[in-house]
Structure formats: structure tokens, C-alpha cells
Amino acid sequence: xxxxxxxxxxxxxxxxxxxxxxxxxxxxxxxxxxxxxxxxxxxxxxxxxxxxxxxxxxxxxxxxxxxxxxxxxxxxxxxxxxxxxxxxxxxxxxxxxxxxxxxxxxxxxxxxxxxxxxxxxxxxxxxxxxxxxxxxxxxxxxxxxxxxxxxxxxxxxxxxxxxxxxxxxxxxxxxxxxxxxxxxxxxxxxxxxxxxxxxxxxxxxxxxxxxxxxxxxxxxxxxxxxxxxxxxxxxxxxxxxxxxxxxxxxxxxxxxxxxxxxxxxxxxxxxxxxxxxxxxxxxxxxxxx
Amino acid sequence: xxxxxxxxxxxxxxxxxxxxxxxxxxxxxxxxxxxxxxxxxxxxxxxxxxxxxxxxxxxxxxxxxxxxxxxxxxxxxxxxxxxxxxxxxxxxxxxxxxxxxxxxxxxxxxxxxxxxxxxxxxxxxxxxxxxxxxxxxxxxxxxxxxxxxxxxxxxxxxxxxxxxxxxxxxxxxxxxxxxxxxxxxxxxxxxxxxxxxxxxxxxxxxxxxxxxxxxxxxxxxxxxxxxxxxxxxxxxxxxxxxxxxxxxxxxxxxxxxxxxxxxxxxxxxxxxxxxxxxxxxxxxxxxxxxxxxxxxxxxxxxxxxxxxxxxxxxxxxxxxxxxxxxxxxxxxxxxxxxxxxxxxxxxxxxxxxxxxxxxxxxxxxxxxxxxxxxxxxxxxxxxxxxxxxxxxxxxxxxxxxxxxxxxxx
Numbered sequence: 001x002x003x004x005x006x007x008x009x010x011x012x013x014x015x016x017x018x019x020x021x022x023x024x025x026x027x028x029x030x031x032x033x034x035x036x037x038x039x040x041x042x043x044x045x046x047x048x049x050x051x052x053x054x055x056x057x058x059x060x061x062x063x064x065x066x067x068x069x070x071x072x073x074x075x076x077x078x079x080x081x082x083x084x085x086x087x088x089x090x091x092x093x094x095x096x097x098x099x100x101x102x103x104x105x106x107x108x109x110x111x112x113x114x115x116x117x118x119x120x121x122x123x124x125x126x127x128x129x130x131x132x133x134x135x136x137x138x139x140x141x142x143x144x145x146x147x148x149x150x151x152x153x154x155x156x157x158x159x160x161x162x163x164x165x166x167x168x169x170x171x172x173x174x175x176x177x178x179x180x181x182x183x184x185x186x187x188x189x190x191x192x193x194x195x196x197x198x199x200x201x202x203x204x205x206x207x208x209x210x211x212x213x214x215x216x217x218x219x220x221x222x223x224x225x226x227x228x229x230x231x232x233x234x235x236x237x238x239x240x241x242x243x244x245x246x247x248x249x250x251x252x253x254x255x256x257x258x259x260x261x262x263x264x265x266x267x268x269x270x271x272x273x274x275x276x277x278x279x280x281x282x283x284x285x286x287x288x289x
Numbered sequence: 290x291x292x293x294x295x296x297x298x299x300x301x302x303x304x305x306x307x308x309x310x311x312x313x314x315x316x317x318x319x320x321x322x323x324x325x326x327x328x329x330x331x332x333x334x335x336x337x338x339x340x341x342x343x344x345x346x347x348x349x350x351x352x353x354x355x356x357x358x359x360x361x362x363x364x365x366x367x368x369x370x371x372x373x374x375x376x377x378x379x380x381x382x383x384x385x386x387x388x389x390x391x392x393x394x395x396x397x398x399x400x401x402x403x404x405x406x407x408x409x410x411x412x413x414x415x416x417x418x419x420x421x422x423x424x425x426x427x428x429x430x431x432x433x434x435x436x437x438x439x440x441x442x443x444x445x446x447x448x449x450x451x452x453x454x455x456x457x458x459x460x461x462x463x464x465x466x467x468x469x470x471x472x473x474x475x476x477x478x479x480x481x482x483x484x485x486x487x488x489x490x491x492x493x494x495x496x497x498x499x500x501x502x503x504x505x506x507x508x509x510x511x512x513x514x515x516x517x518x519x520x521x522x523x524x525x526x527x528x529x530x531x532x533x534x535x536x537x538x539x540x541x542x543x544x545x546x547x548x549x550x551x552x553x554x555x556x557x558x559x560x561x562x563x564x565x566x567x568x569x570x571x572x573x574x575x576x577x578x579x580x581x582x583x584x585x586x587x588x589x590x591x592x593x594x595x596x597x598x599x600x601x602x603x604x605x606x607x608x609x610x611x612x613x614x615x616x617x618x619x620x621x622x623x624x625x626x627x628x629x630x631x632x633x634x635x636x637x638x639x640x641x642x643x644x645x646x647x648x649x650x651x652x653x654x655x656x657x658x659x660x661x662x663x664x665x666x667x668x669x670x671x672x673x674x675x676x677x678x679x680x681x682x683x684x685x686x687x688x689x690x691x692x693x694x695x696x697x698x
Contacts, residue, residue, distance in 0.1 A: 041362045125526070125527040147530045148530040236671065239668060253358075254355055256358065
């Protein structure tokens with residue numbers, strides 16, 4: 001009996017150990033570093049909560065936080081409905097639906113670095129396809145410096161990120177749709193429900209688990225946004241498109257302020273972790289049932 | 290069995306005898322022209338010293354700047370030689386003992402036999418030499434001769450003439466001033482030269498050393514002049530979208546008129562434009578201020594954790610030699626640091642003459658300034674270019690940062 005219980009733990013021990021070394025330990029280390037002044041090379045100096053006090057008054061950190069919130073809102077209100085829309089569309093068996101599915105899915109296969117580079121070209125102010133197209137159809141006055149106007153640069157970056165995020169949500173919903181029992185939908189048809197009613201009263205409630213996952217994943221992804229920003233603007237011009245992860249990178253690796261960078265990471269971790277916690281509680285509750 | 294054993298033993302012996310010592314060089318020379326020139330240089334070294342096997346790892350310029358520190362700070366080093374900049378940026382590492390003195394290069398001779406005495410302090414920290422210069426260059430206002438000819442423009446000597454040139458170019462549908470400021474150092478070039486022309490070298494050196502408040506009224510004057518260019522729309526539109534090379538293509542295509550840039554702009558110029566490119570000295574603003582220029586020095590240093598220090602010294606000896614310096618300078622049209630090497634072409638001679646005729650030189654804003662201050666300062670310059678009206682609050686903010694960074698109460 002004892003033997004039987006110990007086997008799974010033995011199997012888990014190795015991954016758990018690896019997890020400790022590469023995930024738990026660095027997290028704890030970051031917490032410690034966040035209370036110090038350290039350039040990454042010389043002696044660490046413990047300075048208490050000085051870094052966090054400074055964060056509160058740091059307008060560029062504030063800007064990064066606000067930008068992260070913009071990312072979050074953008075991801076949730078755009079990638080969820082559009083992902084769902086595409087999922088429902090692609091779930092229909094129309095001619096060539098596989099080709100369309102692949103096309104929508106394609107950006108998922110690309111890394112964020114590649115996507116960032118592609119969108120840098122698309123949004124390039126003089127030769128980029130967006131401005132060229134606007135000029136071509138006579139809407140030249142709508143052409144903008146998408147990546148250098150501090151007022152719109154963050155939205156341009158979010159648009160680029162959504163190109164990959166929407167198909168991601170679509171995949172999650174497509175998987176969810178497989179779980180919607182077709183009998184239920186057929187029963188609704190027999191009962192005379194129109195497409196609208198079928199969607200809102202039958203399909204959508206059945207998609208709730210997928211919805212929870214999609215929203216949580218999108219929120220977490222929006223909080224850890226980094227690659228696109230790094231490739232397309234490096235947070236510029238003058239921090240206007242900076243996000244927390246990017247600001248942390250600049251502080252820690254550019255300005256040689258490991259301690260301050262770590263404190264940014266800690267704040268980002270706490271915010272992200274609270275969403276993960278919410279999600280975990282949700283999942284655990286379901287498992288109990 | 291025995292045969293195999295003997296064979297193995299012999300092979301091992303052979304490997305041991307002919308084993309090459311490895312030298313690893315991490316380089317930021319990522320633009321095609323310098324990259325090629327450096328690769329050829331390494332090849333010559335290998336032919337001369339077949340006992341060494343040299344590996345060159347090339348990194349994009351901006352990435353190199355952040356990566357270097359992680360290599361230097363690692364407990365176990367991987368690179369024996371790294372490219373870097375003379376001045377504050379080198380001293381920063383020397384102070385932390387992450388790089389080592391390189392006087393062994395001059396064992397049987399002295400610094401003065403190789404390099405100008407005036408370079409020595411820039412390459413030293415606490416009276417010890419840590420840096421072997423390879424080449425240096427000047428900054429100037431680059432333009433296309435054919436474009437200036439077409440509109441009957443002469444090289445401007447004063448600020449007013451310069452503004453007139455801008456106006457002429459603009460009236461002809463050409464962006465007067467090219468700049469690509471996605472990475473903000475290009476703006477720092479402008480800041481430096483304006484400050485040098487308006488407030489002079491001593492003031493500029495004190496400022497970059499953190500001794501002068503950023504909200505000093507004399508500094509405000511720099512931005513008043515700069516603002517004239519912004520307000521008149523003389524700068525390339527959307528310049529924060531472009532890297533410096535992309536900004537340069539506007540000049541090469543004749544869509545922009547002038548580019549205040551280092552000589553290395555020629556590295557990225559297409560063949561057919563190269564000979565059409567010329568430069569003039571940045572115009573005089575205040576005739577009572579002597580002429581100062583920017584002349585950054587590039588070169589090499591040895592990390593304290595270099596696995597093969599002997600090989601590194603050997604390589605730097607080669608780099609310091611007339612042969613190597615001449616080759617690199619000739620390939621890229623730069624000025625060699627070695628005193629025996631003459632300017633490689635007419636263009637370089639013109640640059641050298643300009644520098645010889647000036648009263649003093651500075652390195653560059655981010656080479657003379659503490660790295661953190663430089664990052665914040667350069668971003669502030671971009672903020673100014675986009676919001677010239679906010680200059681007072683931008684400078685106040687910089688002053689706050691200066692106090693924090695230099696520990697001033």
C-alpha cells in the first residue's frame with residue numbers, strides 16, 4: 001500500500017526539483033534583489049523598500065503600468081469576441097474551411113520577434129503598406145506615424161500582438177466548441193430557436209470553461225507583453241510605449257539597476273499572480289464538484 | 290586491438306602538438322562593411338600566427354551594449370577580447386576591475402611609439418592603460434554634393450547660413466535634416482555639438498561628468514537653437530520610427546539634405562552614392578567659442594575573466610601594429626589610431642585636417658556620461674524633439690535624476 005503511494009511522488013520529484021531550481025528559486029532571488037541597490041557586478045547593498053517607494057513616484061513606471069492595462073483591455077475586449085467569432089465561423093463545414101482556418105491560424109506559428117519585425121514594416125510611415133494603402137485610396141490624411149506618435153504607438157503595438165492573440169483565442173474556442181453537444185443544438189433547432197437564440201442560450205453557456213481559460217490566458221499574456229515592444233519600439237519614443245517587462249529590462253540591463261529592475265519585476269509578478277490565483281481557485285472549485 | 294591503441298595514442302599526440310590555442314573575440318561590428326574588414330584582419334592575423342585559432346562572435350550594436358556586462362561579470366569568462374569605446378564607458382568597467390590593463394602590448398616599446406599622446410588619458414584609468422584604440426573618426430554634417438550643386442547651395446559656415454540652406458532645401462521639397470532616432474544616440478550627437486558650439490568644451494565635459502545641473506540656464510540656450518530646427522519643420526518627419534541607417538537612406542536617395550553623423554555613415558552608403566557624399570564642419574553659432582568637435586575612439590579591451598590572456602595580448606599587439614591599423618583604416622576610410630598610418634584617402638584627410646584645426650575634442654555624450662544618466666538623458670532629448678514646448682519640465686526631471694545618480698542632496 002505504502003509502495004503504491006510513493007511511486008507518483010518519485011516521478012514528480014525530478015520535475016519538482018527542476019521547477020524549484022529554475023522557477024521558484026529565481027523568484028525568491030528576485031524578491032531579495034528588489035530590496036537592494038545592485039549594479040549586477042559589485043556588492044549588493046540592502047536598502048529596504050526604497051526601490052518600491054521610488055517606483056510610486058516614477059512617472060515612466062506609471063506610464064508602463066497604464067500601458068499594460070491598455071494591453072489587457074485590448075486583449076480582452078478584442079481578442080475574445082473576435083476569437084470566438086472566428087471559431088464559430090471556422091466550425092462550420094463550408095468549402096475550403098480548412099484553408100481559411102490555416103490562414104487565420106498562421107500567425108500562431110510565428111514567434112513574436114518575427115511578428116514584430118513584419119509589423120514594423122507594415123506600419124513603417126513612408127513605405128509601409130498601411131500608409132501606402134491609405135494614400136492609394138485617397139485617405140492620405142489618415143496616414144500616421146504609427147510607431148513614433150506617442151499617442152498611438154501603444155495601440156499600434158497591441159494591434160500587432162492581436163494578430164497572434166486572436167487565433168490563439170480561436171484555437172481555445174474551437175476546442176471548446178468540440179465539447180458542445182450537437183444533440184443539444186439540434187434539440188434547440190427542433191424547439192424552434194433561431195441562430196441568435198441558439199448561440200446565446202445553448203452554445204455560449206457550454207463555452208463557459210473555454211471562456212474562463214481564454215480570458216485568463218489573455219490577461220496573463222497582456223501582462224507579460226515584452227517581445228513585440230522590444231522588437232518594434234524598445235519602449236520608445238521616450239518610454240511612451242513601454243510596458244512593465246520592458247521597463248524592467250531597461251532598468252536592469254541598460255541602466256545597470258538590478259535592484260530597481262527587480263522591484264518592477266516583483267510588482268509585475270504580484271499583479272500577474274493574483275490573476276493566476278483567481279484562475280486556479282476557479283479550476284479547483286470545479287474539480288471539487 | 291593493440292594497433293588501434295597505438296593509432297589512438299598517436300592521434301592524441303598529434304592533436305596535442307598541433308592543437309591551436311583559441312582566441313575568442315566578441316565584436317559589435319555588425320554593419321556589413323566593418324564586419325568584412327574585421328574578418329579580413331582576423332584572417333591576416335591567423336596567417337601570421339597559425340598557432341592561434343580565432344573565433345569572432347558578432348552581435349548587433351545595441352544588443353552588444355547590454356550583453357557586454359553579463360560577459361564581464363560572469364564568473365567564468367568566454368571572450369578574450371571585446372570591442373568597446375574609449376572614455377567613461379571603458380573606465381566604468383576598469384573601476385570595477387572587470388577589465389585588465391594591457392601594457393604588455395607595449396613591452397619593448399611605449400604607448401607613444403604607437404599612438405598619439407593625447408589619446409592616452411582617454412584609454413587609461415588610474416594611470417594604467419586598459420584600452421587599445423583601433424580607429425577613430427570625426428562627426429560632420431554629411432550631404433550629397435550633387436544635391437547641393439543642383440540647388441546652388443554652398444557649405445554653410447554660420448548658423449544663419451545653415452538655416453538658409455535648410456530653407457532652400459525645404460522649399461524644394463527636400464527634408465533639410467535627416468535623423469533616425471529609434472535609438473536615441475543620434476539625437477545625442479546633435480546635443481553635443483550644439484552644446485560645444487554654444488557653451489564650449491569645458492562646460493560640456495563638466496556637464497557629462499555630472500557636475501552641472503541640467504536645468505542650468507546656459508544649457509537652456511542649446512535647446513533654444515535646436516528648437517528653431519524643430520519648429521521650422523527641418524527635421525525628417527517621423528524620425529523616431531527609424532534606426533540611424535534607415536534615416537541615412539533618405540539622404541542617399543536625395544529625399545533629405547543633410548545628416549549630422551559620424552564618418553561611419555559611409556559604411557552603409559551604396560557604392561554609387563559613396564563618392565557623392567561629402568561633409569562640412571558643423572556651423573559656428575557663437576564666434577567667441579573656439580571650435581570643438583566630436584571624435585569617438587573605438588578599440589578593444591581584455592576582460593578580467595578572459596580564458597586566454599596570452600593570446601589576447603598577442604592579438605592586441607597585432608591590432609596596434611601599423612599593418613593592421615592601416616588595413617582597417619583603408620577599408621573603411623576611418624582614421625587609424627596608429628601615428629604611422631597616414632589618412633587613407635582624401636575624405637579622411639579632410640576629416641583629420643578639420644580635427645587638427647580644432648581647439649579640442651570630446652568623445653560622445655554616452656561615452657562621456659555615466660551609463661544610466663546617458664540612457665535617461667538621451668531619452669529626454671527625444672522627448673524634447675517631440676515636445677519642444679515642454680523643455681523646462683524635461684530638464685527639471687533630468688536634474689532630479691542627476692541628483693539621484695550622482696548622490697547629490
